[in-house]
Amino acid sequence: MVDLKQTLSRFLAIPGVRLAILVGRDGLLIEGMTRDGKDNMEAVGAIMTTALSTAEALGQEISRGGVVGVVMEYEQGLVSIDPLGDFALMVTLFDNASNLGRIRHLVRTSRNEVLEALDIA
Numbered sequence: 696m697v698d699l700k701q702t703l704s705r706f707l708a709i710p711g712v713r714l715a716i717l718v719g720r721d722g723l724l725i726e727g728m729t730r731d732g733k734d735n736m737e738a739v740g741a742i743m744t745t746a747l748s749t750a751e752a753l754g755q756e757i758s759r760g761g762v763v764g765v766v767m768e769y770e771q772g773l774v775s776i777d778p779l780g781d782f783a784l785m786v787t788l789f790d791n792a793s794n795l796g797r798i799r800h801l802v803r804t805s806r807n808e809v810l811e812a813l814d815i816a
Contacts, residue, residue, distance in 0.1 A: 698812075699726040703715040703716070703717065709794050711790035711793070711794050712788070713729065713730045713788045714734045714788035715788075716736050716787075717783055717784075717786075718786060720782055720783065721744070722744040723741075724736055747784055762778060764776065772788060772789060772790050772791065773789055773792060773795065774787070775798055777802045779802075779806055779809055779810060782813070783810075783813060785802050
């Protein structure tokens with residue numbers, strides 16, 4: 696059985712990653728870890744489900760298919776939202792774009808074990 700905290704800790708091992716959470720499509724926090732404890736994981740998760748829904752609606756409107764991932768860049772960092780099937784999504788908050796590739800790769804390689812742990816694979 697996969698330990699979700701152990702999986703999320705791999706994201707926090709990447710330099711600059713501040714937060715890694717697993718959220719249900721309903722906006723409820725499944726599991727989360729933060730580097731400094733300052734971020735409200737539950738609020739971030741709930742808001743990110745809305746952001747993903749908006750991105751999905753845009754994809755349908757412009758006939759570009761389903762969302763593979765969403766990256767939002769802010770003055771002080773980035774947020775990545777990655778759907779994990781129909782029931783969950785991974786949200787990471789990180790300092791700069793230099794580790795975006797590593798984060799996206801880790802999402803892809805961890806996807807199946809997370810889904811198995813959630814018993815939705």
